[in-house]
Amino acid sequence: GVHIIQTFLSEEVSEEVQIQGRTARQGKRGSYQMILLESELESDFGIKAVEKEQLPKGQWYQWLCNIRVKHQREQCILIEENLKNATEIDGLTHDYFDSLLAGKKAKSKEQFKNLYQLMKKPPVPSSVHIDIALAIDVTGSMAPYAQSTVSTIENLLSGPSSLISKLTTNFPEIDFQLRLGCQCFRDIDDGNSKF
Numbered sequence: 001g002v003h004i005i006q007t008f009l010s011e012e013v014s015e016e017v018q019i020q021g022r023t024a025r026q027g028k029r030g031s032y033q034m035i036l037l038e039s040e041l042e043s044d045f046g047i048k049a050v051e052k053e054q055l056p057k058g059q060w061y062q063w064l065c066n067i068r069v070k071h072q073r074e075q076c077i078l079i080e081e082n083l084k085n086a087t088e089i090d091g092l093t094h095d096y097f098d099s100l101l102a103g104k105k106a107k108s109k110e111q112f113k114n115l116y117q118l119m120k121k122p123p124v125p126s127s128v129h130i131d132i133a134l135a136i137d138v139t140g141s142m143a144p145y146a147q148s149t150v151s152t153i154e155n156l157l158s159g160p161s162s163l164i165s166k167l168t169t170n171f172p173e174i175d176f177q178l179r180l181g182c183q184c185f186r187d188i189d190d191g192n193s194k195f
Contacts, residue, residue, distance in 0.1 A: 001030025009036055009045065009064055045071050089118060127175040138184045
């Protein structure tokens with residue numbers, strides 16, 4: 001089996017169970033543990049590190065599960081609100097087409113204007129987190145491409161053509177946060193040096 005380390009709190013228990021299920025391999029039991037960053041728990045779930053310190057360590061997981069359930073309920077409320085708004089827009093769209101088909105020019109023009117104004121301003125998030133994970137082959141046969149790979153990553157991260165630069169130019173009202181993870185690997189015969 002393999003040892004799996006989960007580095008984020010799943011929003012769904014089913015995802016967590018699926019990750020745990022990846023530990024067993026070829027009939028051998030594996031192991032699992034969760035290692036979480038307090039800063040991510042705060043940004044993703046609104047959890048303050050101080051809250052955790054008030055509980056015995058044996059209760060931390062149940063405490064996280066309770067927070068996850070609360071987060072899911074909040075997400076459900078948000079989805080229901082969005083569905084209500086979408087249903088309202090759908091109704092207005094049908095009214096517009098009914099007026100249009102009935103030849104009511106003035107009324108359909110006014111309805112179209114209202115629809116346009118309503119749909120023109122969708123809710124925009126104030127911040128967006130972007131995680132990029134790279135797996136890079138650094139075996140001997142890939143050596144000729146190493147400098148090109150480094151250049152590509154540098155251009156992705158900095159300068160006027162970087163991802164963040166393009167996003168902030170096109171969406172100045174959004175605060176973009178970019179995290180990059182990179183795993184380089186060699187041949188399996190390299191033993192402990194393969195990663």
